Amino acid sequence: MKNTDGTGAGKRAAGESAADLVSDGDLVGLGTGSTAAHAIRRLGARVDAGLDVRGVATSYQSRDLAREAGVPLESLADVRRVDVAIDGADQVADGDLVKGGGAAHAREKVVDSAADRFVVVADDSKLADALSHPVPVEVLPDARATVREALRDAGGEPELRAAERKDGPVVTDNGNLVFDCAFGTIEDPGGLARDLSTVPGVVEHGLFVGLADEVHVGTADGGVATRSVR
Numbered sequence: 001m002k003n004t005d006g007t008g009a010g011k012r013a014a015g016e017s018a019a020d021l022v023s024d025g026d027l028v029g030l031g032t033g034s035t036a037a038h039a040i041r042r043l044g045a046r047v048d049a050g051l052d053v054r055g056v057a058t059s060y061q062s063r064d065l066a067r068e069a070g071v072p073l074e075s076l077a078d079v080r081r082v083d084v085a086i087d088g089a090d091q092v093a094d095g096d097l098v099k100g101g102g103a104a105h106a107r108e109k110v111v112d113s114a115a116d117r118f119v120v121v122a123d124d125s126k127l128a129d130a131l132s133h134p135v136p137v138e139v140l141p142d143a144r145a146t147v148r149e150a151l152r153d154a155g156g157e158p159e160l161r162a163a164e165r166k167d168g169p170v171v172t173d174n175g176n177l178v179f180d181c182a183f184g185t186i187e188d189p190g191g192l193a194r195d196l197s198t199v200p201g202v203v204e205h206g207l208f209v210g211l212a213d214e215v216h217v218g219t220a221d222g223g224v225a226t227r228s229v230r
Contacts, residue, residue, distance in 0.1 A: 010125070093129060097209075
């Protein structure tokens, strides 16, 4: 049964399934977003039951949720490697991802790439045959004009992300701005990722290529399918 609205049981099932992979002594990367939030709450319940783990948060949101759930935290600045990272995605195709709906993709990429095991959690509405979701691009505020032109030259249609409940643009936890850049169907995610990384003023982009180890996909009936991607 396909989860057509992208909410509810599928997200919870995927997040909790990934949280159940964590073992005593692990340092766990805590992703940002509604599906990763289910994993954090599940970890908190397991900590309350005696699991000995520490977390490293990828955003203020995930940090505050972890504290509320009772998951002990370490600072990202002190972390060299992570045992398991659990993180959501805006779109998944053949193990490659578009992330950044929560504007936390710069810190998420640092944590996810440092993980021995990166587990993606998503409901089945996020699956696609090819990536086509607009790519979030975090940019230094003073470089937004030049970056906008570079994104257009790369074939994209950049739109500055606006805040929902206040005037002005979204500001990331790093103090930067975000362009959501539509490229249509992305035939070569790796090539586009390399191109975006070379643009001066770009802090990080939301293409996560070749980083995921497995994907836990939840469905509306509460089932979970696990896929190894490398």
